[in-house]
Amino acid sequence: xxxxxxIVRLLSQSLWSIGRLRVNxxxxxxxxxxAGVRSILFVSVTMAFIGMLGVYQTASQMAKVLPEFSxxxxxxxxxxxxxxxxxxxxxxxxxxVGTGYAAEIGTMKxxxxxxxxxxxxxDPVEWLVVPRLLASTGAxxxxxxxxxxxxxxxxxxxxxTGFSVLPDTYLSLRFVRMHDLTMGVTKCLAMGFAIxxxxxxxxxxxxxxxxxxxxxxxxxxxxxxxxxxxxxxFISVFWEVVx
Amino acid sequence: xxWVSSIGKGTxxxxxxxxxxxxxxxxxxxxxxxxxxxxxELRRQLYIIGVRSIPIxxxxxxxxxxxxxxxxxxxxxxxxxxxxxxxxxxxxxxSEIGPAxxxxxxxxxxxxxxxxxFGTMVVSEQVDALKALAIDPMRFxxxxxxxxxxxxxxxxxxxxxxxGILGGMATSHFxxxxxxxxFVNALLESELLDELLVGLIKAATFGVVISVVSTTYGxxxxxxxxxxxxAVNGCVVTTALGxxxxxxxxxxxxxxxxx
Numbered sequence: 001x002x003x004x005x006x007i008v009r010l011l012s013q014s015l016w017s018i019g020r021l022r023v024n025x026x027x028x029x030x031x032x033x034x035a036g037v038r039s040i041l042f043v044s045v046t047m048a049f050i051g052m053l054g055v056y057q058t059a060s061q062m063a064k065v066l067p068e069f070s071x072x073x074x075x076x077x078x079x080x081x082x083x084x085x086x087x088x089x090x091x092x093x094x095x096x097v098g099t100g101y102a103a104e105i106g107t108m109k110x111x112x113x114x115x116x117x118x119x120x121x122x123d124p125v126e127w128l129v130v131p132r133l134l135a136s137t138g139a140x141x142x143x144x145x146x147x148x149x150x151x152x153x154x155x156x157x158x159x160x161t162g163f164s165v166l167p168d169t170y171l172s173l174r175f176v177r178m179h180d181l182t183m184g185v186t187k188c189l190a191m192g193f194a195i196x197x198x199x200x201x202x203x204x205x206x207x208x209x210x211x212x213x214x215x216x217x218x219x220x221x222x223x224x225x226x227x228x229x230x231x232x233x234f235i236s237v238f239w240e241v242v243x
Numbered sequence: 244x245x246w247v248s249s250i251g252k253g254t255x256x257x258x259x260x261x262x263x264x265x266x267x268x269x270x271x272x273x274x275x276x277x278x279x280x281x282x283x284e285l286r287r288q289l290y291i292i293g294v295r296s297i298p299i300x301x302x303x304x305x306x307x308x309x310x311x312x313x314x315x316x317x318x319x320x321x322x323x324x325x326x327x328x329x330x331x332x333x334x335x336x337x338s339e340i341g342p343a344x345x346x347x348x349x350x351x352x353x354x355x356x357x358x359x360x361f362g363t364m365v366v367s368e369q370v371d372a373l374k375a376l377a378i379d380p381m382r383f384x385x386x387x388x389x390x391x392x393x394x395x396x397x398x399x400x401x402x403x404x405x406x407g408i409l410g411g412m413a414t415s416h417f418x419x420x421x422x423x424x425x426f427v428n429a430l431l432e433s434e435l436l437d438e439l440l441v442g443l444i445k446a447a448t449f450g451v452v453i454s455v456v457s458t459t460y461g462x463x464x465x466x467x468x469x470x471x472x473x474a475v476n477g478c479v480v481t482t483a484l485g486x487x488x489x490x491x492x493x494x495x496x497x498x499x500x501x502x
Contacts, residue, residue, distance in 0.1 A: 042480055049487040056494050057339050061330055064433075075318075083314050091347055095479045099355070103472025110468055162498075210366050210468040214359020217475040221351035222299065229344070233306045236313045241418065 003223070006201040013125040014133050014197075027131040035097045035132070036139030043092050043143045044150045050088050051151030054080065055158045069163050073170030076155055082180040085148035087232045090191035093143060094224035097136055098199035102220030105203025106213040114204070124204075132196040140192020141185065148184075183239045190235065191228050198224045260459075260481070267385075267459045268451070274379075274386045285387040292353050292388070293395030297402065303348050304341060304403035308410025311335050312419065319419055329415065329429035336407035338438035338445075343490050345403045346449035349396055350482040354457040357388060358478040361461025362471040370462070385458050393450035400446035404439065441497050445490060452485040 017023070058076050059069060105128060108114050117124050152171075159165040199220035206216035274280060335341075361384070364370050373380050408430070415421040460478040464470045 042484065046484055046487050049491040053339065053487070053491050053494055056491075056498060057335065060498070061334060064330070079314065083310070087310075091344075092483060095347075095351070095483050096476070099472075099476040099479055103469075103476055107468045107472055209363075210471040211359070211363045213468045213472045214356075214363055214475060217472055218352065218355040218359055221355050221475075221479055222348070225348055225351050226299070226302070229303060229306050229310075233310050233313075236310055237418070240313050240316050 003198075003201055003205060003219075006204060007197050010125060010129055010197055010201055010204075013123075014130050017123070017126045017130050018134070022126050023130055023134065024127070027127075028134050031131045031135035032138055034100075035093075035135050036142055039093065039096050039139065039143060040146060042096055043089060043147050046092055047085070047088060047147040047151045048154040050084065051080070051153070051155040052158045054084055054151065055155040056162070059159070059163050069159070069165050070169055071172075071175075072159055072163065072165050073156070074172040074175040076159075077152055077171075077173065078175040078180055080148055080151055080155075081176060081184045083184075083232075083236070085151060086144050086184050086187035086191065087228065088151075089144045089147040089188065090140065090195070090228040090232065091225055092147075093136070093140055093192065094195045094199070094228050095221060097139070098195045098224040099217050099221050101132055101196055101199040102203040102206075102217045103213060105200055106206035106216040109204060109206045110209055110212050129196065129200050132200060133193065136196040137189055137192040140188045140195070144184065144188035179239065183235065186239075187232060187235050190231050194227050194231060195224045198227055263459045263463065264455055267462075268455050270381055271386055271389050271455065271458070274381050275390075280382045280386040280390070282387075284383065285390055288388050288391035289395060292391045293398065296349060296352055296395065296399060299348055299352060300345055300399045300403045301406045303344055304336070304405075304407040305410035307340055307344055308336055308407035308412075309414045311340060311407075312411040312414040316419055319421075329411075329421075329426045330433050333408055333411065333430045333435065334433055334438050336411060337404050337435070338442045339490075339494075341403055341407050342400055342442045342445040342449065343486060345400055346396065346446065346453070346486050347483060349392075349399065349449075350453045350457075350479060350486070353392060353395075354453040354482050355475045355479050357392075357454070357457040358461040358464075358475050359471055361458065362464035362474045365462055365464045366467055366471060380462075385454075389451075389454040389458075392454040393447055396450035396453070397443055397446045400442060404442065441493065445493050448489050448493065449486050452489060453482055456482045456485060 055072070055076055058079070059072055062069060062072060062075070105114075108128075114124050117127065156167050156170050159170045160167060202216045202220035202223065205219075206212040361370075364384075370380050370384075373383065412423065412426050415426050416423060457478050460474045460481070464474045
């Protein structure tokens with residue numbers, strides 16, 4: 001509950017800072033490099049395996065209801081764009097970036113660096129949270145795109161080698177509508193936005209040496225993965241029922 | 244020339260990590276035969292790790308069940324194949340998404356926690372103190388946790404499966420307007436036991452991954468609070484990679500050998 005209040009406070013303070021354009025562009029770029037560019041390898045390798053898994057599982061289900069695999073690619077690509085790529089990238093981002101933020105800010109907190117910032121009249125939210133918030137939102141979207149491309153590509157290899165679906169047949173966008181694309185993009189942006197808020201809040205709450213930092217980091221990864229899954233469910237239901 | 248040395252350093256780091264992981268696994272297995280470890284600690288860990296993870300597993304599984312069925316909505320509306328919702332909602336939850344996502348959540352709650360605890364003990368020299376008292380940290384700290392993690396994850400996956408299917412069932416009733424009876428029928432027609440079995444094999448494997456990775460990172464911590472934070476980060480990243488890689492390997496082998 002206390003964490004929830006802190007998250008809301010961080011959100012309002014960050015939006016207030018962004019609204020007044022109190023943003024440090026070079027710090028945003030540095031954080032984007034840390035969160036986005038340096039996660040590419042991790043996200044690509046994991047999404048490569050998820051793409052292959054997705055094709056295997058979809059094909060095995062499809063074999064029961066359909067005579068052949070001509071819609072395998074179209075189905076996997078649609079599912080990838082609207083569901084698998086955003087939620088998996090979100091989880092990977094919460095694992096890599098979320099724990100990183102909580103560990104960094106938690107270490108600063110227990111070594112009294114946050115207090116030192118306040119004493120020097122530097123706003124910790126403006127200096128620490130805002131750049132991470134913007135960088136992670138951008139990273140969420142770009143890693144989502146990278147993840148979707150990698151997953152679809154490795155899925156294509158499995159579809160060809162395992163189920164003899166030609167790449168031409170596999171790479172079909174006929175199921176993908178604007179609706180799916182907006183859903184995927186919204187999910188990526190929402191998750192990229194929520195993860196730093198949750199994990200920074202956990203970092204700010206850390207107290208008591210290395211044990212406190214460990215606890216904050218653990219709490220950050222659990223809470224941010226939970227937020228990712230809940231956001232995914234909420235956006236899916238919202239898009240399906242309301243729109 | 245800097246990139247040459249960075250390639251070399253990267254390769255060395257990765258081989259060191261993989262070697263360390265297998266070394267930890269070998270040590271844990273060695274301590275399991277004959278099974279000599281602290282049973283009091285095992286019971287305590289089973290409670291902390293297993294029982295107290297139940298709420299988060301139920302919540303994750305329920306939401307995942309909802310998501311899976313909502314995602315099939317377009318196909319169901321297009322083809323009228325209401326059984327497809329049940330097949331995807333049930334099968335995907337049992338054999339694939341259930342174990343993988345519960346494993347990820349579990350690695351966040353339990354694996355990261357184990358790394359943080361071991362790391363803190365290393366940094367504050369408590370592990371050295373144990374060794375000085377002739378207590379084997381492997382038998383006292385690691386093996387009880389290893390057993391507790393593997394057993395809990397398998398049992399939690401069963402609980403998660405039930406709630407995942409309930410979530411899917413509720414969604415298909417309230418959102419897709421499929422009645423309960425036909426959902427259950429379609430579910431029973433699919434090869435439910437096979438999917439459950441492969442899901443449990445996966446869960447046990449992920450349990451091994453989570454505990455080995457967290458032990459390796461926890462005991463490798465250097466340098467105070469900053470080191471503990473970095474170790475936790477490394478632990479969850481490596482666990483996620485390991486979980487999805489092994490997930491694919493198990494699925495592939497399952498298909499190969501008569502799936």
